[in-house]
Amino acid sequence: MIGKRFRYEYGAQPLHLIAVATSLLLCAYAIFRVGGIPGGGKVLIWLVAAALLHDLVALPLYSGLFALTHGAADRTIPDRASMLMALNHVRVPAAISLLLLVVYAPLILRIDPDRYEATTGISLDPYLGRWLLISAALFLISGIAYAIRLRRGAPAVAADPPPVADGPGEHRTGGALAAAGWFTVALAGLATAWVVATVIVGLVTNGL
């Protein structure tokens, strides 16, 4: 009875409160400790600013970019299936290239070259060129894939399909797909194990 009353007043079961309270108190401890380090106030500001900048600036910005490319493709290619194929072969490499630019911006855009060069003893010069070459390679690979798909035949022009009912019998390919999925996970696991093993073997043989 108390449980029901509690769920009504609080909005979830008591375990929820215990879990969330533990977590928030630990956070409060860490925040209190951050307050004590030099520049701690700035850390706290950036903890919140990071979330706000991402959610309210970065995300709308790249969503807007995607919408722009979509709009442009929509206006210029009348057949929807062909339009989407072309669109995705452009925006996937563009998105990866943009992500690399954002992640490695301090190097590629030479944001603080003096510090980098004085610290490491080498120059920031190569990075912009390397990023351009990687981006070119991404577009080239995507273009080749696009050409291969075009040669295989133009995509079927589909009418606006009715929404598919989500019922039993709709997933006849389910078993095979799950098998393929788990196979991919296993492959990814093996590949990861291989990378780790290569690194370890490399490190060991270098140490001997």
Added chain:
Amino acid sequence: MSGLERLGERIAESEEKRSPPNPPVPELGPFRREFWRSPLRGRWLTSFIGSALLPLVVVAALTGFLSHAAYNPALGSNDVSGGFEVDLYFFDWPTSPAWLYSLTQSLHLLAGFAAIPILLAKLWSVIPKLFERPAARSVAHGLERLSLLTLVGSALFLFVSGIINVQYWLPFGFSFVPAHYYAALIFVAALAVHLVLKLPIVARTFRREGVFRPLGDGIERMRIADPASDDLAPVDPARPTISRRGMLGAVGLASAGLLTMTAGSNLLGSIREIALLSPRGQSYGDGPNDFQVNKTAATAGIDPARTGESWRLELTGAGRDVSLSRAELLAMPQHEERLPIACVEGWTTWQDWSGVRLADLAELAGVDSAADAEVLVESLQEAGAFAQATLASNQIFDPQSLLALRVNGADLAPDHGYPARVIVPALPGVHNTKWVKRMTFSA
């Protein structure tokens, strides 16, 4: 009337009292659920991305705290986080295998960089929840959202600070190590409760929709999640412009690309060159001293006049002070070891070092291996958190631990710590102090 029924009535009554029928207030812009139209969104997509993200952030968190332990924060002034938590690091960081720190720290960077696109996709998949109305349906819901703010804020802070720190851009006016460390504490606390609350939903979603089944849908026959039963589903879905497998494939490709860039800076030989954009993906040349420099002599403020003939290594120990010139050090038994410099920034370089064993210097200073010794190593470098480091007993007396005078058959270059530097197996790079001027042993 049973007690249960009475309670039910009372709850219904008080519910009416609590929420008098307000006229609905029209919501604007993103606060309307119709605003979010992507047909890809739904619990399955978020569950799938979350399941890929989880192992990566777990690896990054574990190796991060291991890195903290590798600095032996309980010794001397090694703890640069200014924490009370040094007592948690009760064990001495081992010296064997020599590549231990290289492995844990490269995994930290690999998992972190590979997780970037997956984290972004995860946040994109749940963005409508940021604008959900009412802002807090109940105390529970409000607390949970507060906890989510700490989760998202700390995650983004950790990624951004880590990414720009390894590229030597430090614009924020705070010190990286303690900021990253305490943000990680917040992240782990917030992630734990997020998992407790969300893993049951992920399990239910996978049971109902299959782990991989929605990957089978192409663009034209894509099943769209039902907004009645799925709080992430669009109520007014747009026509899809990419399939879920297409979107996830692009995220996976981006992740693999970032992984490749990062992995390269820990690999050996020509394969290292695939780290095209990594901050340490450049070759220094082919000479004996042509390998990665963490901090140049000029930046460390090393006066060349103090590293010449007049330089002396000062050893202080159990009531004995010894002063040694470089020629005297070279006259002592020389040992050669192939050891890595593994940087906290996630790159590794292996070189053949030669010099005097730290154990021999300890003996000269009157400290023997039976004692639980420590040594404070100080550099000619005047300022900076790593102008000194304290090493533990196991590090001093490991036979591979050297005060290196030469590398790859040549004298150390000024940028690599001439006249002498410490090199200890499995020690984080910056604790291998360069331009050593004084070693103070205590037992």
